[in-house]
Every structure is written in C-alpha cells, then in structure tokens.
C-alpha cells in the first residue's frame with residue numbers, strides 16, 4: 001500500500017521544521033502549516049496567518065475564520081474538517097515586523113515559503129481550489145488583475161479549477177456582518193458547489209478551459225480564464 005496523503009503532509013511539516021528561510025521567522029510565535037482533510041475535495045487558500053492564527057497555530061480561527069467556517073458549514077453544507085485550509089506563507093507577516101498590524105506577505109517571503117503550499121496542493125490534489133483575496137490568487141495564477149476583476153471566474157492551476165473570491169477579512173473590513181460583499185462571495189461559492197455537485201454546465205466550462213490550456217503555450221502572468229454564463 002502506498003504512503004497516504006496524511007503521511008505525506010506530516011513528512012512535509014517535518015521538513016519545514018523550525019523554519020528560518022525568511023525574515024518572518026524572527027517574529028512569529030507559531031508556524032501555521034494548515035489543517036483539514038488530507039483527501040479534501042476543496043482547498044481554501046489565504047495569504048498568511050494573523051494574530052489569532054499565530055497564537056493558536058491554526059489557520060482562519062479569528063473573526064475572518066468564523067466567517068470562512070460559516071461559508072463552509074452553512075453555505076456549502078460541509079464540515080470544516082472536510083476541507084483543507086492553508087496559506088501562502090506559514091508565519092504571520094506584520095508591518096515593519098513590529099508584530100502589531102498585519103500586512104500581506106512580500107515577494108521575498110512568498111517565494112521563500114510558497115513552495116510548501118504548492119507541495120500541499122500536489123499532495124492533496126483537490127477537485128477545486130478557492131483562493132481568498134489578492135495575494136493567494138496572484139501567487140497561484142500569476143495574473144496581474146486584482147481580486148475585484150478576477151472573482152467569480154474559473155481559472156486553472158496545474159489542471160485544478162480555481163475560483164478566486166474575496167478574503168473574509170476584506171469582507172469584514174467593508175461592512176462587517178452586513179457587508180454587501182458577502183453576496184459576491186456567495187455567488188462565487190455557488191459556482192464551486194455547482195462544480196462539486198457535477199453540474200454539467202460548469203463541468204463543460206472547465207473542460208473547455210482545459211482544452212484551451214492544452215492548445216496554448218503556457219505564458220507567465222497569463223492564466224486561462226473561463227467565464228461561466230449559468231449564473
């Protein structure tokens with residue numbers, strides 16, 4: 001019997017060890033590797049841990065995490081432990097490394113750490129990836145456009161359909177619990193649910209995207225895009 005995904009993830013975590021590959025090692029409390037089902041059908045990917053995550057060593061456990069959990073459990077009718085949740089960088093990035101205000105990871109941190117995320121994806125091989133916000137979307141898809149333009153459209157990463165949507169923190173910062181952006185996120189998640197449910201239109205769209213990808217020389221900064229017409 002081959003080695004299981006759970007074992008492969010454990011080996012990867014052991015390889016990261018007490019990582020010092022970038023400057024975030026100097027301020028973090030805990031490395032936040034990621035968590036969830038090693039055989040998940042869906043992976044959610046954010047940019048990096050925040051204060052609560054750094055303290056607890058788990059991804060998406062603060063206010064934004066509560067919103068993500070609600071999306072998964074109330075919206076998708078899945079259990080949080082059925083999906084896999086990770087970030088591009090595994091240590092908390094803060095402004096001036098002062099460990100007070102969070103910021104997105106910079107290029108140096110992303111290139112030092114991003115390979116670990118790519119290996120997590122390669123181990124799990126989910127059916128769908130949902131990128132949350134700009135940094136994770138840009139990291140995986142190598143696209144120049146921002147999340148407002150990209151959200152709600154399908155892309156491919158290594159043959160896996162990717163749906164970019166807003167980061168829950170961005171939603172909370174823009175209107176809190178009553179944020180109008182929640183509706184946009186829900187529209188994006190409905191497409192993910194449709195694909196996972198075997199919706200013919202979504203599947204055909206992804207197949208077209210894959211065919212287009214096969215016939216196109218891969219270009220840096222140019223992810224293939226398919227805009228579903230169903231919704």
Ligand code: SF4
Pocket residue numbers: 016019020021022023024025031089090091109112113
């Ligand atoms: S962010 Fe990643 S590369 Fe940088 S120290 Fe943490 S685990 Fe290592």
